[in-house]
Amino acid sequence: MQFADRLKPLQFNVFADMDRAKSEVRATGMTVIDLSLGSSDLPTEPFILEAIAKSLNDPHTHGYSLFGSTLDFREAVAAWIKQRFSLTIDPETEVLPLIGSQEGTAHLPLAILNPNDFALLQDPGYPSHYGGIHLAGGRVYGMPLLAGNNFLPVFADIPAAVLSQAKMMVLSYPHNPTTATATLEFLKSAVQFCQEHNLVLVHDFPYLDLIFDGSTPPSILQADRDRGVSIEFFTMSKSYNMGGFRVGFAVGNRELIQALRQVKAAVDFNQYQGIMRGAIEALASDRASIDRVVSAFQERRDAMIDSLKAIGWAIPTPKATMYLWAKLPDRHAHDSVKFCLDLISSTGIALSPGKGFGQHGEGYVRFALVHPPEILREAAKKIGTFLQLQK
Structure with missing residues (x-):
């Protein structure tokens, strides 16, 4: 069967690779904390x-x-x-x-x-x-x-x-x-x-x-x-x-x-x-429901920034969005995809590799803050253990 040439540029998709990795980890019984997708977990009003x-x-x-x-x-x-x-x-x-x-x-x-x-x-x-x-x-x-x-x-x-x-x-x-x-x-x-x-x-x-x-x-x-x-x-x-x-x-x-x-x-x-x-x-409607969303993500941002700082990973505090854009430690900066695949297989923590967003995203990972603060703190601790083992 032959398909249109326009599909060829769409074949490389690191997010599809991450989805497969998440499925494989779940199949082992390991809990996955998915911080890779920007899909809000907050309820509709x-x-x-x-x-x-x-x-x-x-x-x-x-x-x-x-x-x-x-x-x-x-x-x-x-x-x-x-x-x-x-x-x-x-x-x-x-x-x-x-x-x-x-x-x-x-x-x-x-x-x-x-x-x-x-x-x-x-x-x-x-x-x-x-x-x-x-x-x-x-x-x-x-x-x-x-x-x-x-x-x-x-x-x-x-x-x-x-x-x-x-x-x-x-x-x-x-x-x-x-x-x-x-x-x-x-x-x-x-x-x-x-x-x-x-x-x-x-x-x-x-x-x-x-x-x-x-x-x-x-x-x-x-x-x-x-x-x-x-x-x-x-x-x-x-x-x-x-x-x-x-x-x-x-x-x-x-x-x-x-x-x-x-x-x-x-x-x-x-x-x-x-x-x-x-x-x-x-x-x-008025801004009350929006203010609740903003407050929730600001609390999550602060919790994750502080938790990552505690494990030695300092990240600039973003002014906006539901994400953190984190420069990888030097020893991992050459391959964000490998870092993310190794991280999820070892810890169950799923992040988005920067390379998936373009050539100049390499050397970074994206955290989506789509879980409550206590789960984000747990994720940061697991990442800290992973980074210590990688030394």
Whole structure:
């Protein structure tokens, strides 16, 4: 049996290797503490679940959900954008519901790239961004994110030959996996760069609420107020613990929204309308539920930072996200995949190897803080024993 060449770049997947390793460890009876996936363990708020539950008995929600039937949700998004960022958007032409933001970031390249066009992506970056480019037949130029540059790309370093063939740039701040944040001034510089080089600017924005200093990270829509080149992706998964419900949305340039809508129409309908009713309730709510999420992850961050410091592994304290981005001890820095495979087989602790996020992620691992503090402390102790045995 022969398969399409577009699958070839997707064959190397260190996360699939980690999943196999986790299954093998569980099969031995060892307990696995999985810190490799950024899937929140916190529950969805009852008021959201109640809105979804009430919809089950409404037969009007049982059919296909086409674009026209999502107007209430799109209006709720527009009101939320107005409240959060003081921006007025058109719910008819500048908002598109999505089955999670990953649907949007994976499908948008199909609307923008011709075969062999370049996309400028963050390296390290979220793997789904890479997958969407490969499926569209595009080529990836990884913009290095280095600690010395605060994990921000240096646009002046992008080769002219690449820029001449590039059609889009993808950014995401607060950033997965590095936890870095970006200022409004940086985002404005990105908008200007994309305007000068005729690039679509994509901003993936799942962690806008998971920031620990009380501020709100800037939106790309604030940097590109007339939405000339930009589109931004949002999800309900992180702020509202709705990952399994698969609900997100895109906001931005109306031509980009229309192009993505065309791709979406060929692939799927929208999710169940009852889920959208739950999302509407979430978007219209106050910040109390979000504050509980932020407080929980801040407590976990502090517990894990302190516990790792106690075993001799010092990690900078992140300002945002649900992760730690940890530089490996020197003796392990050359092979993050081997480190993670050895760690889980020895201790049952699963981390994400930095190499899985791109070439410049090598030498790091990512901790997902998706367990209560007491379990994180237990994991740190086991890691400490592992590191002592490796000396």
